[in-house]
Amino acid sequence: MKRTIYVIAEHDDGNISRITWELFAFAKELGDKKAFPIEFLILGDDINGMAKDIAGATGKKVNAVHLSSLNYYSSQLYISALEAFFLGLKPAFICIGHTARGTDFAPGLGVRLKAGNITAVRGFSDDEERLSFIRLIENGRRMAYVSPLTDTVILNIQPGVYKPIKYFPSSPGPIFKHHMELESESTCFKGIKPTGRSTRGLTEAEVMVAVGNGIGEGEGLDHIYRLADIFPKSAVAGSRIVCDRGLLAYGHQVGITGATVSPSLYIACGISGSSQHLAGMSDTEFIVAINTDADAPIMKVADVCVQEDMTEFIPMVIDVFTKSLSNDKEE
Amino acid sequence: MYWIYLSKREVKMKILVCIKPVKKQEKREDGSDFYSEDIHMNRFDEYALEEALQIRETMGKTTVDALTLGPKYAEQVLKRGIGMGADRGIHLLKEDDPFRGPYYTAFLIAEYAKDKSYDLILSGVMSEDLMQGQVGPMLGEMLSMNCATAVITTRIFSNFSTVYVERELEGGVREKWELTLPALLTIQTGVNRPRYPALSQLLRASNQKMEVIKGERLGSPLARQVVTNTAVPDKQRRGSTLQGSSEEKAEALVKIFLEKGFL
Numbered sequence A: 001m002k003r004t005i006y007v008i009a010e011h012d013d014g015n016i017s018r019i020t021w022e023l024f025a026f027a028k029e030l031g032d033k034k035a036f037p038i039e040f041l042i043l044g045d046d047i048n049g050m051a052k053d054i055a056g057a058t059g060k061k062v063n064a065v066h067l068s069s070l071n072y073y074s075s076q077l078y079i080s081a082l083e084a085f086f087l088g089l090k091p092a093f094i095c096i097g098h099t100a101r102g103t104d105f106a107p108g109l110g111v112r113l114k115a116g117n118i119t120a121v122r123g124f125s126d127d128e129e130r131l132s133f134i135r136l137i138e139n140g141r142r143m144a145y146v147s148p149l150t151d152t153v154i155l156n157i158q159p160g161v162y163k164p165i166k167y168f169p170s171s172p173g174p175i176f177k178h179h180m181e182l183e184s185e186s187t188c189f190k191g192i193k194p195t196g197r198s199t200r201g202l203t204e205a206e207v208m209v210a211v212g213n214g215i216g217e218g219e220g221l222d223h224i225y226r227l228a229d230i231f232p233k234s235a236v237a238g239s240r241i242v243c244d245r246g247l248l249a250y251g252h253q254v255g256i257t258g259a260t261v262s263p264s265l266y267i268a269c270g271i272s273g274s275s276q277h278l279a280g281m282s283d284t285e286f287i288v289a290i291n292t293d294a295d296a297p298i299m300k301v302a303d304v305c306v307q308e309d310m311t312e313f314i315p316m317v318i319d320v321f322t323k324s325l326s327n328d329k330e331e
Numbered sequence B: 001m002y003w004i005y006l007s008k009r010e011v012k013m014k015i016l017v018c019i020k021p022v023k024k025q026e027k028r029e030d031g032s033d034f035y036s037e038d039i040h041m042n043r044f045d046e047y048a049l050e051e052a053l054q055i056r057e058t059m060g061k062t063t064v065d066a067l068t069l070g071p072k073y074a075e076q077v078l079k080r081g082i083g084m085g086a087d088r089g090i091h092l093l094k095e096d097d098p099f100r101g102p103y104y105t106a107f108l109i110a111e112y113a114k115d116k117s118y119d120l121i122l123s124g125v126m127s128e129d130l131m132q133g134q135v136g137p138m139l140g141e142m143l144s145m146n147c148a149t150a151v152i153t154t155r156i157f158s159n160f161s162t163v164y165v166e167r168e169l170e171g172g173v174r175e176k177w178e179l180t181l182p183a184l185l186t187i188q189t190g191v192n193r194p195r196y197p198a199l200s201q202l203l204r205a206s207n208q209k210m211e212v213i214k215g216e217r218l219g220s221p222l223a224r225q226v227v228t229n230t231a232v233p234d235k236q237r238r239g240s241t242l243q244g245s246s247e248e249k250a251e252a253l254v255k256i257f258l259e260k261g262f263l
Helices: A018-034 A048-058 A075-086 A102-113 A200-204 A221-229 A240-244 A275-281 A310-330 B043-059 B072-084 B102-113 B135-142 B199-207 B246-259
Strands: A005-008 A038-044 A061-067 A093-097 A116-125 A132-137 A142-148 A153-157 A175-180 A187-193 A207-211 A234-238 A265-269 A286-290 A304-306 B013-018 B021-027 B033-041 B062-070 B088-093 B120-124 B146-156 B162-168 B174-180 B183-187 B211-214 B225-231
Touching: A005 A018, A018 A038, A018 A048, A018 A093, A018 A116, A018 A153, A038 A048, A038 A075, A048 A061, A048 A175, A061 A075, A075 A102, A075 A175, A075 B146, A093 A102, A102 A116, A102 A153, A102 B102, A102 B135, A102 B146, A116 A142, A116 B102, A116 B225, A132 B225, A200 A234, A207 A221, A221 A234, A221 A265, A221 A310, A234 A240, A286 A310, A304 B246, A310 B246, B013 B043, B013 B135, B021 B072, B033 B043, B033 B072, B043 B062, B043 B072, B043 B120, B043 B146, B043 B183, B062 B072, B062 B102, B072 B088, B072 B199, B088 B102, B102 B135, B120 B135, B135 B146, B135 B183, B146 B174, B162 B183
Parallel strands: A005 A038, A005 A093, A038 A061, A061 A175, A093 A153, A116 A153, A207 A234, A207 A265, A265 A286, A286 A304, B013 B062, B013 B120, B062 B088, B088 B211, B120 B183, B146 B183
Antiparallel strands: A116 A132, A132 A142, A142 B225, A187 B174, B021 B033, B146 B162, B162 B174
């Protein structure tokens, strides 16, 4: 029986977010495998323009769910509106971004629809006639294959794994408009605070020396700065946990809730490489990872892996470089 | 720190903090992984508990219950919770099953909590081991509570009926919300600095009886997912591992930097 894969578009301030096109890429792969059709859903108060864009870029049917109370995202309204939309339908899969918004409403939606929920999905496998979805566990050190047991499955897809696609087929998909009147009675949106931290120093740097929890109590922080100093146009960065612990200001944080950087060189010192951190620096041209743990996830994305204790190794590197400078002078 | 007894009439806010017991992953000498007996509080839940304790200190007339789900060893996280200052510990006793699925876990906690009239339920935004971020918002929906995830700031209004929160989005941008209580919040790291348990508190904790509820009494919903396999991910880049002594590796690394023009 053909059942539909729904993609819930994410948008902000009138713009369709990049994750929406990544969701399309995922849905296409899944749809091709299961021979299920794809439909889009977009919710909000001013969505006609965006609905047209999606229909034009994908050729798929777009359900534009209009709520005048939804001028800004609200998990309460999303869950109630989607429950109403899906009433009587039997969606096979509902694809949502694994983003701050998507992970906010997807679990509650699963409870309402009596659906299964799998988050941070990076792919799927159809081996042995059993569909399973792949996600990372244990700070990225292992993958788990999760098989749903429900008729409807809600999937939050990890950003940055699927390449965004737009087709622009010769004829755009049809747009179906739905109107709903729902009020959020007991939650009140009060506005946005832009980030107070200045991360300009990070985004402009060509070389980044980043420190993670391997720093220990922080005595080695001086060496991190000295290492950064030997490179031109460099900056010191940190993983979230180092900033949470107060060793670096949050303006140095690289990761999903911090800065996204793409320098020429990223030296990750004592960083395990959680998905949240990798998402902020995986576009780096050349990654060097220094870690005592050979199985740390960062080692899988590094171009050069050094299995050493950063607090002892970094001073050695600085020494070697300084000596080579004085050797040059002698000649 | 001292322990205050509040009569039922005086309590204006009941807070529940859900804490997951996490096993430490260790390596044997041959390089294989194993889970040690070292149980600790999920780091993210520690921030949630600290937030609850700070709310109690600010507002007064508040009780903080710590709850955990797991086998006998899970009580260690409750003892630490009480050591940090929670008033009571609640242990939902259930055999270890790391992959029972977030729906199942949320269901069991909801069964316990549904008739306890909690005003505020806090948990960490995700667990260290499974990193799903689902149990919190599922629990909120099951209990029909207003819910906000990835909360980085909380402030209870003086009338004890509304909470102001800021949610953290990508790039550090924040959303500001006011939610009517009862509410469930999942707490992001960095929201506060979790305290160390005081020795006197830990002694009280070791003597204090926890409320223990056998998991069977909470029912067992149909499983919504099953984990069929786990594996180590493949390498994503054609990276090389430097060999030799530490000094040799340092030399090799500087050579690479020079050759590639970084230095």
